């Protein structure tokens with residue numbers, strides 16, 4: 001019976017020497033994402049037509065129409081990592097104000113910060129698996 005109780009290595013938390021961003025680095029990189037990569041919207045929602053100014057701006061920056069801009073989310077971006085073990089790492093970073101009401105947290109591998117699945121930025125790229 002004990003064998004079935006064994007947890008895979010790391011299940012109960014990763015050793016602290018396992019590399020990941022720090023809270024300070026996350027804060028700095030979040031600010032860069034907002035300033036330089038148009039990360040947003042500030043108050044994301046599933047409400048159709050909401051945050052028009054943001055999505056019109058994103059569409060312009062990404063040279064697509066507003067409808068396509070609204071289909072892009074961190075959660076369907078090539079750089080979004082919300083795998084099980086990444087979530088264990090993310091738990092080291094306390095929830096920020098910007099995390100509230102923006103969906104689940106994931107790690108943005110492009111801009112190296114904790115992003116939220118209801119937001120997006122202009123570095124968004126379609127996942128390779130979806131392009132096959």
Ligand code: SF4
Nearest residue numbers: 074077108121123124
């Ligand atoms: S690059 Fe992708 S995962 Fe990172 S913030 Fe932009 S949309 Fe989100």
